[in-house]
Amino acid sequence: MTVVSLHEPSHRETLWELEAAFARGDTVSVFGECTVEYDGRAASSLGPGARLLVLKPDGTALVHTDEGRTPVNWQPPGCEHHAAVRDGRLRVRSVRTNPAETLEVRFSTVEHLAAYAVTGGRSVEVVGSEADLKARVLEVPSLVADGFEPLETERETDAGPVDVFGVDADGNPVVVELKRRRVGPDAVGQLGRYVSAVEREEPDGTPVAGVLVAPSVTARAKELLAEEGLELVAVDRLVADGSRPTEGDDEGAERDANGAGGADGVDRDESGRG
């Protein structure tokens, strides 16, 4: 049995199938009219409406409307899902502790339920993260400054870990903060805190440079940089331009599941008509 589906089931039928799905470790999708109550870190109440409820075997619960990437209500992983029928109506409660939070979905109608053993590859390799930017800086330190020499990454300071720490051509300390996208005042503040922390560590009078490496900064961030005597190095393309990232054998080889399918050919598509 791969997938179970109930079309316009009774509330009772839905309950049975939900329990069976929980027992199997299936992921469940339920369409229907419902209200939602949440109480925990905050509290909320959602009036009646047609929605999609997704329940995962890891204790995640998602209530989706027809809009938005973010669920209108949810429960993070680690909950226990409980289903029950009260007054002839299906209720699903997802509960967790630490923090104590409860989500309760009360259905007035259940239109559909589908349950399926969702398993397999769940780790995705993302390219273009801050880690990639760091790799690029370590590969080409001159991006930061002529004569810059990286010494350490994630170097611990009083103010937290410094992305890249090194010295300039004169041997003076340089603190580098990396951001993969356009930054505002927060990132400047972060860099400022790191620079101050390193200044406290160094002998009095040692000049400590702070460099923000990012595609661009907002106007206010630029002001703040100037005020605090920090520099900006604008790097717009994280992924190397012409340089195919030397990863070759290192990174791209294996994903997590079965190697399975080359499946279909990798020709650049397409003419999707929607």
Add this chain to the structure above:
Amino acid sequence: MTVVSLHEPSHRETLWELEAAFARGDTVSVFGECTVEYDGRAASSLGPGARLLVLKPDGTALVHTDEGRTPVNWQPPGCEHHAAVRDGRLRVRSVRTNPAETLEVRFSTVEHLAAYAVTGGRSVEVVGSEADLKARVLEVPSLVADGFEPLETERETDAGPVDVFGVDADGNPVVVELKRRRVGPDAVGQLGRYVSAVEREEPDGTPVAGVLVAPSVTARAKELLAEEGLELVAVDRLVADGSRPTEGDDEGAERDANGAGGADGVDRDESGRG
């Protein structure tokens, strides 16, 4: 027709029904084996596995595995969904511009499709937000300091809007930053920037106080507060004390309400997660 469901459909059938669902403005749930490619602000590749794909009429696409609140891949609202069959296999592309991003889901098997007109209430009333904390501070200004008098909220400064601005018993300016939860160094930096900005606005020598109102702070944040001469006011309950928290129908209270014979409800059926 309220809900459409296809059990183990062919790829072609799925395509037809997807297109019909898009045309109707339905929200769609698809279970099946697939791979996922994403390219946009970053890039990623997800190997084959059994997953849940959700497509919304507002252009949202979500690819969920059996774990986590966050989709393993997604596309935010504003996309156009395109479905096609290539080499006998269903492909769904969700594309947007600004930034240019593409998500492509290639199915090797389609186990199930369900489509439903998800509409209705999507605005949720949340209690316990920063706005509530602000209301509480304005209601009881002495929480911040004896003799504190709020003058303005969201007061604009060079460094951004100040949550609550006012004066202390001596008439000196006070900058208040509100946080609904335990805060780290970032919030202290934020408050520090606001205080500095106000100091620049005021006549030289005017002492400007900075107060962080939050349930608690981390050790490092506490140090930073001390360094910058800022204060902490610990407020643990956002929701007013006196107000009983939504005590509803929780455990078995109302059970007997509808008396008589109607009690065909299965009362305490429960089941836990897998």
Add this chain to the structure above:
DNA sequence: ACCTCCATTTCGTAT
């Protein structure tokens, strides 16, 4: 468990 920070953050509001 707590702390710190990244994120394809998303989301809302004001400029």
Add this chain to the structure above:
DNA sequence: ATACGAAGTGGAGGT
């Protein structure tokens, strides 16, 4: 459109 900060942020990695 961009900017700025909140969010029930979530999630990873370290201590």
